[in-house]
Amino acid sequence: MKKIIFFIFQVNIIYSVTTMDFITNELASLRNTKEGIIKLLTMLSNDYKTNSNSYNLNWQLSAMTYFYGDYYVTNNEEKKKVFEVSMNFGKKAVSLNPNGADGHYWLGIAYAKWSEANGILSSLFYADDVLDEMTKTIEIRPDFLWGLALSVRARVYSVAPPWPISVGDRKKAYIDIYQALKHGPTYRLVWKFYAEILIDDGRIKEAKEVIEKALALPIDKRIPLEEEKTIKELLDLKKKIKM
DSSP states (O other): OHHHHHHHHHHHHHTOOSHHHHHHSGGGGGGGSHHHHHHHHHHHHHHHTTOTTOHHHHHHHHHHHHHHHHHHOOOHHHHHHHHHHHHHHHHHHHHHOTTOHHHHHHHHHHHHHHHHHHOHHHHHHHHHHHHHHHHHHHHHOTTHHHHHHHHHHHHHHHHSOBTTTSOBOHHHHHHHHHHHHHHOTTOHHHHHHHHHHHHHTTOHHHHHHHHHHHHTSOOOTTSHHHHHHHHHHHHHHHHHTTO
16 A cells, blocks of 8 residues: 555656646645655655656756755755756756756756855856746746746846846846736745845835735745745845834
């Protein structure tokens, strides 16, 4: 019986064809503990040994490796190594299927997290790459993951210096985040990105209102760790602007 349950689990995870299916599948809740995500990564890695040219497996490994690094690794040097592995899986996914939104999205996230772990100069260096992968994701699927690809691109436009130094463009940041809110009106992380963009722009009063709205949203029980992290980040923003 246990073998049958494990097989069903494996089929449900590996044959999830979109990120939304993958991260909201109740069996994927394994990632909500360190022990669980190691088990999930082990399962995916074992399948990878005989199926390394699977597009789905490569973006799923990119996604879960990122998740492990972001949520469970505390040492910054170790984070760099984990995010580099996530980048490599993302690059392979994109090479296997250039028209797959999931591959482009997770490669872009891996670029962003690796550069963040390496400091501001690396972040500037990879801004173009993050922007490019999010743009490709949006072109393929504008509503990707509650508008999160749009939100990430908006954040890049907001924090990067403007041309000719980098790709920063505050006007484009607002265009993107407004579109993202249409796709994810109840997704807390989109509202957090919006608050950060407003703070970048010195619109503190509006940022305070957005933070309160984001904190008042109901908890999405399908993604408890993501919700916990976003709420903490919103509370940190609240302290930063002395609400």
